[in-house]
Amino acid sequence: MQDKTKVKHNRKMKRFCRKGIPAEYRPVAWMTLTNAESRMKMSPNLYRDLLARSIEPALEETIRLDLHRTFPDNIHFRSSDDFETLQVPLYNILKCIALKNPHVGYCQGLNFVTGLLLLIIKNEEKIFWLMDTLITEILPDFYNPNMKALKAEQELLGQIVKWKLPDVHDHLRILGVPWALIGTKWFICMYADVMPVETVLRIWDCVFYEGSKVLQRVAITLIALNKEKILACKDFPEAVDLIQKSVKQPPCLHCHNFMMHIFNEPGSFPRSRINSLRDTCFSEVT
Amino acid sequence: MSTMECEVDTNRTIEAKIVLLGSQAVGKTSVVIRYVGGMFSKHVSPTIGASFFTYKLTLDKYRIKLQVWDTAGQERFRSMAPMYYRKANAAMLVYDITCKDSYYDIKDWVKELKKNVETPIVMCLLGNKRDLEHKRRVSASEAQEYAKSIGAFFFETSALFNTGIDEAFFQMAQELVKICEMPNSGIRVLNCHGTDMEESELGSSIKLSNTKENAQNVDSETCLC
Ligand SMILES: Nc1nc2c(ncn2[C@@H]2O[C@H](COP(=O)(O)OP(=O)(O)O)[C@@H](O)[C@H]2O)c(=O)[nH]1
Ligand SMILES: [Mg+2]
Numbered sequence: 001m002q003d004k005t006k007v008k009h010n011r012k013m014k015r016f017c018r019k020g021i022p023a024e025y026r027p028v029a030w031m032t033l034t035n036a037e038s039r040m041k042m043s044p045n046l047y048r049d050l051l052a053r054s055i056e057p058a059l060e061e062t063i064r065l066d067l068h069r070t071f072p073d074n075i076h077f078r079s080s081d082d083f084e085t086l087q088v089p090l091y092n093i094l095k096c097i098a099l100k101n102p103h104v105g106y107c108q109g110l111n112f113v114t115g116l117l118l119l120i121i122k123n124e125e126k127i128f129w130l131m132d133t134l135i136t137e138i139l140p141d142f143y144n145p146n147m148k149a150l151k152a153e154q155e156l157l158g159q160i161v162k163w164k165l166p167d168v169h170d171h172l173r174i175l176g177v178p179w180a181l182i183g184t185k186w187f188i189c190m191y192a193d194v195m196p197v198e199t200v201l202r203i204w205d206c207v208f209y210e211g212s213k214v215l216q217r218v219a220i221t222l223i224a225l226n227k228e229k230i231l232a233c234k235d236f237p238e239a240v241d242l243i244q245k246s247v248k249q250p251p252c253l254h255c256h257n258f259m260m261h262i263f264n265e266p267g268s269f270p271r272s273r274i275n276s277l278r279d280t281c282f283s284e285v286t
Numbered sequence: 287m288s289t290m291e292c293e294v295d296t297n298r299t300i301e302a303k304i305v306l307l308g309s310q311a312v313g314k315t316s317v318v319i320r321y322v323g324g325m326f327s328k329h330v331s332p333t334i335g336a337s338f339f340t341y342k343l344t345l346d347k348y349r350i351k352l353q354v355w356d357t358a359g360q361e362r363f364r365s366m367a368p369m370y371y372r373k374a375n376a377a378m379l380v381y382d383i384t385c386k387d388s389y390y391d392i393k394d395w396v397k398e399l400k401k402n403v404e405t406p407i408v409m410c411l412l413g414n415k416r417d418l419e420h421k422r423r424v425s426a427s428e429a430q431e432y433a434k435s436i437g438a439f440f441f442e443t444s445a446l447f448n449t450g451i452d453e454a455f456f457q458m459a460q461e462l463v464k465i466c467e468m469p470n471s472g473i474r475v476l477n478c479h480g481t482d483m484e485e486s487e488l489g490s491s492i493k494l495s496n497t498k499e500n501a502q503n504v505d506s507e508t509c510l511c
Contacts, residue, residue, distance in 0.1 A: 062360065065311040065332075072329030108310075108332050108360045145362040180369055184335030193331060237340055237353060 017209040018263060020202050020256070027121045030130060033208045034138060040129040047125040050096040063094045063106050070111045071193070076119065089124045090115055096128050101135055107143035109188035116192045116200065139212050140278070142188055152282040154183040157219050159277050164220055164266055168230055175236045182243055187215055195247050199255040206259075213274050214262070221262045222246045299349040301474040302462045304455075305371045307395045308380035309388040310359035313414040316445035317380060318356045321455055326446050333358045336370045345456075348463050352455075368402055375473050376408040376458050381429075383413045383442065384421040389429065396436055405472030408461045409438035410454055417444040 013033075021029045031037040040047075054060075067087045071077045076086045093114050098105045110131070117127045141149035158179035162169040185193075190207060191200045206214045223230065226246050233239040252258050306314040315330045315337075322339045333356055341352045357363070357370050371377065379395055381388040392411065399407060411433040413424060426442055433440035439457050443450035466473040 062310065069311075069330065069332050072331070107362060108358065109334050111332070147362060147365050151366075178369060180366065181336070184366070188334055237338070240338070 013209065017205045018259065020259070021205045026201070026205075027123070027126070030121070030204070030208050031126055034130060034133045036126070036129040036133040039133060040126065046100070047096060047128050050099045050128075051092060053099055055095055055098060059098055059105055060095070063091060063098070063111075066108060066111045067091055070115045074119075077115065086115070086118050089118060089127075092124055093118075093128050093131060097131055097135065100132055101143075103145075104135060104143045105145065107145070107188070109185070110143060112189045112192040116197070120201070138207070139190075148282065148285050150184065150187060151180060151285045152278060153187050153216075154179045155281040155285065156274075156278050157183050157216060159281060160216055160220050160266075160274075161223055165224060165227060168223060168227055171231050171233075172239060175233065175239050177236055177239050177243075181240060183219060186219055186247075190215060191218065191247075195252050196255070199252055199258055202255045202259050203262075211271075213269065213271060216274065217262045217266055217269060220266045221258075222252070224265045225249075225251050225261065297477065298347055299351060299476040300462065300466050301351045301353070301476070302375040302466075303353045303355065303373060304376040304378060304458065305355040305357065305374040306378045306380055307357060307367070307371065307399075308359060308378075308412075309382075309385075309391045310361075312359065312380050312382040312385070312388045313445050314359065314378075314380050315356050317378070317412065317414060317443060317451055318354055320445040320448055321451050322354065326448070332360075335363070335366070343459060345459050345463055348466075350459050350462065352459070367398070371399065371403060373405070373472065374403065374407060375405070375462060375471075376410070378410050378412055378454070378458070379438070380412045380414055381424065382415050383424050383426075384415055384418050386423045389413075389424045396438075405470065406465060408458055408465070409436065410458055411436075411438045411440045412450075412454060413440075413442040414445060416442040416449065417447050 017029075017033070031040075067090060068077075068079065070087070070090060077090075079085050079087065090111065094106055094110060097110065097114075113134070114127060114131055117130060121127050121130070135143060140153055142153070144150075158169070161172075161179075191203055194200075195203070203214060203218055223243065223246075226242060226249075229242055230239060233242060246252070251261060306318060308314050310332070315333050316326060318339060319330065320326055322341050336355055336357045338356070339354045341354055343350050343352070355370050355374070357367065377395075377399055379392045381392050383389075396409070399409070411429060413426065413429050429442075430440050439454070439461070441450045441454040441457075443454060445451065462473060465471045466475050
């Protein structure tokens with residue numbers, strides 16, 4: 001089948017995404033940029049078929065335990081008699097992802113990514129396809145139960161810090177802060193339920209076009225912006241506390257400035273170097 | 287190092303790490319929030335990765351600085367667990383009294399801790415959600431018996447109604463005080479100058495300067511996800 005909706009990769013498009021996709025175009029843009037739209041068109045009945053199937057009780061239970069804990073402060077996710085709660089489509093999508101990707105099943109964190117997409121795209125089937133595309137094509141294998149790719153990604157962050165900010169790297173090593181403590185939720189949730197929503201959406205505009213290395217740009221920027229404070233930390237809890245609170249600090253609240261930072265602060269970020277570092281980290285993870 | 291100018295009584299500070307382990311949604315985060323923050327929220331997000339809180343209390347002549355680690359419950363995060371319980375001095379093993387499976391899961395945690403933690407670890411079994419008596423699936427006597435067999439303390443708790451939680455943490459703190467001066471306890475003890483009484487190899491632990499702190503005072507909360 002000839003693919004008419006596939007977006008050409010070019011500088012102009014990159015700039016468009018980095019500047020922030022206007023809210024009204026986001027649903028269409030995200031679906032096309034990621035290629036989820038054409039994948040959906042190639043299997044027009046799949047979502048409906050999956051929806052009709054049932055899943056193992058244990059898996060269903062694991063998903064259900066997280067439904068009412070997903071954005072519980074957001075009115076659309078509350079259970080109520082007055083309006084339809086988004087917990088229903090959230091369950092449907094998570095269930096279908098698990099059915100389509102049996103090796104993934106359900107991984108905590110998928111609820112937050114799906115939940116935020118529900119607030120933007122408002123179409124179950126489309127979100128299912130976007131999630132499926134993220135899992136199978138865009139992100140490293142973060143949601144695999146062996147967690148290898150996730151651990152490798154955290155080590156990769158360590159390597160990038162060592163390359164870009166060697167003094168911070170040394171200092172955190174002396175304090176005994178393992179990278180795996182820093183990035184678990186950042187990467188698994190792609191910053192959803194971590195950073196302010198508007199900033200997350202801007203990050204996703206770029207991830208969906210440029211790929212997962214944008215997540216590393218964000219991480220290294222968070223560390224770079226707090227470099228002096230991190231270097232002043234005297235112990236392990238102080239340093240971890242500081243880094244984790246950094247996601248809610250002023251530079252992250254102003255999404256436009258923050259996005260400027262992520263593309264300027266870390267300097268050059270060649271895909272080939274990132275990929276080869278990632279491979280090395282992956283092979284070293286146990 | 288002279289300890290002459292130290293005030294009598296509260297002249298020691300001990301620093302200990304407590305880790306909470308247990309299945310998904312048994313109430314680990316709620317228990318920690320109840321103890322450290324003094325409240326219950328129906329709206330807690332699932333913990334992804336881990337988060338840690340510090341909490342200070344005073345007991346006899348000791349100031350105790352607890353580093354409380356809350357962890358993710360989903361099975362697949364299990365492979366990250368060693369990083370969280372590494373160098374823990376105490377473990378709270380939490381299950382949900384309305385869910386038999388969550389109780390069985392505790393046995394795996396105990397095995398794993400025994401295998402992987404070298405320093406002595408104080409264990410406390412918590413049967414949470416005791417307010418849901420009508421849905422109870424695990425009897426208190428059975429759990430009590432089991433706790434005894436593994437040398438753990440046992441409490442039934444409710445994060446919702448705030449029962450049993452202070453008692454459990456207090457019991458643990460007492461036990462930590464009891465063992466901290468023993469050789470190889472793995473617990474960091476500092477004198478009034480903030481210097482080590484006994485150099486342990488806790489590379490990641492905290493050097494406390496002599497700041498004034500109130501007993502039972504929330505210090506900070508950090509999400510480590
Ligand atoms: N009835 C009751 N519900 C509780 C209690 N503690 C926690 N919960 C509920 O159980 C669910 C899971 O709690 P959470 O603290 O997130 O569990 P965790 O996954 O072990 O951290 C939430 O909906 C809580 O509101 C309790 O003592 N009684
Ligand atoms: Mg939790």
